Amino acid sequence: MGHRRYVKSHDLIIVGAGIVGAACADYASAEGLRVAIVEPGPIGGGATAAAMGHLVAMDDDPAELALAHYSLGLWEAFVDLPQAEYSRCGTLWVASNQADYARIPDKLARLAAAGVQAEQVDAEQLYRLEPALAAGLAGGMRVPGESVVYPPGVAQYLIGQAMARGAQLYRQRAHQLNSGGVRLTDNTQLSGNVLIATGCALPQLLPQLPMRSRKGHLVITDRHPGLVHHQLLELGYADSAHGSDDSSVAFNVQPRPTGQILIGSSREYGSETADISMTMVRRMLARTLQFLPGLSELDAIRIWTGFRPVSVDGLPYLGRAPQHANVWVAAGHEGLGVTTSLGSARVVIDQLLGHVTAIDPRPYDPMRVAA
Template identity: 45%
Template sequence: MNATAVADAIVIGAGIVGAACAQALAQRGLSVRVLDAGTPGATAAGMGHLLVLDDNAAELALSQYSLQRWRDIAGSLPNGCAYRSNGTLWLAANAEEMAVAEHKFQVLREHGEACEILAGNALREREPLLREGLEGGLLIKGDGIVYAPAAAQWMLDHPLIRQQRATVTEVDGNRVRLADGQWLSAGMVLLANGIQASELCPELPIQAKKGHLAITDRYPAQITHTLVELGYVTSAHNASGPSTACNIQPRPTGQLFIGASRQFNTTDPEVEGWMLAKMLRRAAEYVPALNTLNVIRAWTGFRAASPDGLPLVGEHPQRPGLWLAVGHEGLGVTTAPATADLLVAQLFDESLPLAAGPYLPQRFLGGSSHA
């Protein structure tokens, strides 16, 4: 099986994670070939919400570091990336959820995040379209939004990166086989293609979580922050069955992104009317004015989730030359820069920007069978 050497590195997947890693490799002087089948992935389907999450210490460390990296590069992003630091407003519907908000506030403040607890009246002063009767909320001021497809394309716009539309059917260490039978090789291969990664590496514990999104027509700016219900922490993020939670993001265009839903055990990309209706009703429970707006498009995407909710970032312990950047679930856009930094630091055996242990593939794939 002769393989054609095409680059120092081959990246499979041109979504935001693959693009960030390709950019980081190219910035180190490596030639990079990015292979992508051209099918829409999570980057094209997602909301582009940049946020700090604190479900556990490893998630907090990764998202907080990565959000700072987004802020660092914000000035270099083209206007089409639509980057905004508009903040996230977590909404508490009752006293129990307000206790969650206060706990998050304490944790994030201890870690240096700018945040603020808002009582019910102050909440509606910030966002007048919210319904009356909410207990309060937590404003995380440094969170933001970005148009991820444009950001990924900006990352790939580098003289040492060449993009190729191709379907990869097999990986063998630092070699890949394309659908036409051709073998390509490089110094390393990086698998960064979301839920498709398990088709090439069946041993990867990646589960697809289907999500619906909708977007409205353009209206005068009526919502300022990204609005997320605190029930999301329990109802959607940790649920095992179909679930919805209010997630409303204002776009610079005047449109509103509306989410979020989660479904398991399906890879059917079709929009399901019952789930879409359930999701829209949930959002309108928090912002009743949504009932008067026109939704002009709805679509679905698939989050690639690992069993512990953290990505796999590092070399495959049983496949020398094959590296992994998969399993980011709903945080791929947020944590793409951190993933790239972690990967490059491991590859070049440099000091790590943050502890890599919680994200190493070995936690699922066992120890290394190669030196």
């Protein structure tokens, strides 16, 4: 068993230093809480390091859109932060056919109702905006205010901000929740409220909250500035993102400030290893080349994988954990964790502090699973 060392208590112990945990640490410390951060690995090294970094409002679920729009406003504070590599390239949703193009007015209405500015573009405008797109596309929808960031850089900055306010970083793994707080693998006992932001690993500490891991692949090319100007997604992207198929691919490409091009997007259930599947990569690239045939001329310089944490219904768990008086949770963001990290942190921390939240927290309440 070994000797248990009791350390001084904290107001809040945050388990996990991906971008969601980092945002929680930053906001909690800014609100005056004495914060502990528990993270054995690199800051922003898990799902955060395998994220495309898009700041994008998805309009498929009202609660998801509300959280994304709230968060996008908070992201404005990071425009000039060097570590963020913030690029306001805008998002261009591409309609491959007339059926997709016909969906755009409804999407525009949902976005407008949430306060997101977007515009429909016809085929002629589409090719003026992105000349490298394949011929024969029907048009698209442009969201000019959306952006791309470098998530690990932001996570490291947020943790640095918290530590500058006195937050303590414990380079251990959280072994067990208990009535006073959490015990670490070296038997250090941290006492205080606990906020678990460990993504796919959530069930290790909170088995009552189901979480599935959804693997994704990313490919980055060598430098080719000016080939692509916007983040590009196919209008059917959300069908892939929210689908239940064991595996799917969708067109998603973004220009990086370095001149490189980052290519997604694959989703895969049932693969538990981080190994690269060239079968999935080929599927993903084939989908990409249907929209951007010119990318076949570029060299891929790196391929890597990561795992998105998927909650039981696709919305994150944000709030008090079932069956625990002093445990809170912020996890299960699937592919929108970067976009919604800042808003998620505020929704949880404001509830913990007894403040009125800026948006209705009920759709994200973890108790919905317990019920």
